[in-house]
Amino acid sequence: MTILVTFCFVMLLVAASFALYRLLAGPTLLDRIIGFDMGAICIVGMIILLSIYWQTRVFIEIMLIFSLLGFVGTVSFVSYLYSNPDRLWHRSEMAGRRKEEKHDP
Numbered sequence: 402m403t404i405l406v407t408f409c410f411v412m413l414l415v416a417a418s419f420a421l422y423r424l425l426a427g428p429t430l431l432d433r434i435i436g437f438d439m440g441a442i443c444i445v446g447m448i449i450l451l452s453i454y455w456q457t458r459v460f461i462e463i464m465l466i467f468s469l470l471g472f473v474g475t476v477s478f479v480s481y482l483y484s485n486p487d488r489l490w491h492r493s494e495m496a497g498r499r500k501e502e503k504h505d506p
Contacts, residue, residue, distance in 0.1 A: 406454045410447060417443035434478045441471025 420443060423436030445468045452460040 403454070406450050410450050413443050413446045413450070417447075430478075430482060434475060434482075437478070438471060438475045441467065441474070445471070 417440055420436045420439035424433055424440060425436075427433040427436055445464050448460050448464045448467065452458065452464070
């Protein structure tokens, strides 16, 4: 059981490092939001694995609070971005889209 928990913890660390990379280097804001959400999910998974490894139920409340904060943070970021669609894309992409819309009959 210890080997399995350790393997899963290492895999979650790898996934969290990919999420951190996407969070820092994401070309768009939506990529950064997805990186944040993925990182929050990885951290909740690590808390669950630590709870299993230490055979305690103390971390269940912490896991629930952290997952709720991750969910609310993601929803608030997305609702903020969709309140003004110009924030979703780079300005050059938006300019290209507007040119295409003007040329359509």
